[in-house]
Amino acid sequence: MHESGLITALLRQVEAQARAASASRVVGIELWVGALCGFSEAHLREHFAHEAQGSLAENAMLSVACSEDITHPDAAHLMLRSIEIR
Secondary structure (H helix, E strand, O other), X not given: OHHHHHHHHHHHHHHHHHHHOOXXXXXXXXXXXXXXXXXXXXXXXXXXXXXXXXXXXXXXXXXXXXXXXXXXXXXXXXEEEEEXXX
């Protein structure tokens, strides 16, 4: 499934950054969703909550910015902007 693959890759990136900073938990994640990515904000949150179970990012608060610009060079991508760790 396309969505699961994107979220799995996102979680790998989040956990790598958190571990590099010796964090025990990710409390916040800021994401950017391209207009052609295929996720609505609600759909993204649902998939993320499921995939994040048992990870450092479980129960992290998501801040999601959804682009409507289909001509943006990253319109088909889901991008991690930042994480907040503890």
